[in-house]
Amino acid sequence: MLILDPEVDRAMREHTESGYPREVCGLLLGLIEFGSNRRRVAASRPAANLNLERAADRYELNPADYLRIEQEARSREMEVVGVYHSHPDHPSRPSETDRLRAEEIWQTSDSWSYLILEVASGRLASRRSWVLRQGVFAEEDVQILPFRR
């Protein structure tokens, strides 16, 4: 389960709508509750999409942004718990491209949360979250609750 602070929900809506019709991406910072398999998100951070040529349907999250954001997470005694990206005018479910690139990172381990936001005609239409397990994406519930340590 992915639990988003309301401010995170708002910030991602703003980021993905303002980026339309391009794909935009970012990272989710928070805490993982081991045992209950819940990730609680305190903040989202936009990251640059390096795939400028194909930004309409591809994203490559700037690794320098990942490094910077992960350092921020460590300084706040949190960690990167997921990635979000937008699908302009396309459903909020992972593509085979999403799956292949995630599998490259996670191999057979369970992944962090992959949150996909569908932006239709410039407006957020849906938001669904997915976890890669043994190479297959399974949907997870998303709740909106204020973040508390």
Next chain:
Amino acid sequence: MAVTVKIPTPLRPLSRGKDSVQVAGATAREALEGLERECPGIRARVCDEKGEMRRFVNLFLNDEEVRHLQGLDTPLKDGDILSIVPAIAGGMEAGLAESRRGRNG
């Protein structure tokens, strides 16, 4: 040289949950060998069978990618920080953007 290797979330199952590991090495390659001794199996996630960086992994020496320096032969100093950074990417099915543009004119 005594350096710190920062471990990203996806690789922490191989570092027993640790987000950083202290290793010794004169080059990035030697530091990864030291990391492998501490965390067996982790080097294969960073390097391929030929010992070169995998395409979808980045390695930073402090704030610079080693690809832009001397690759895995990049020399290290005491106190350097090597950060393993996953290449996060994805996108919609091939050809979808083109079909959308066709519909929208």
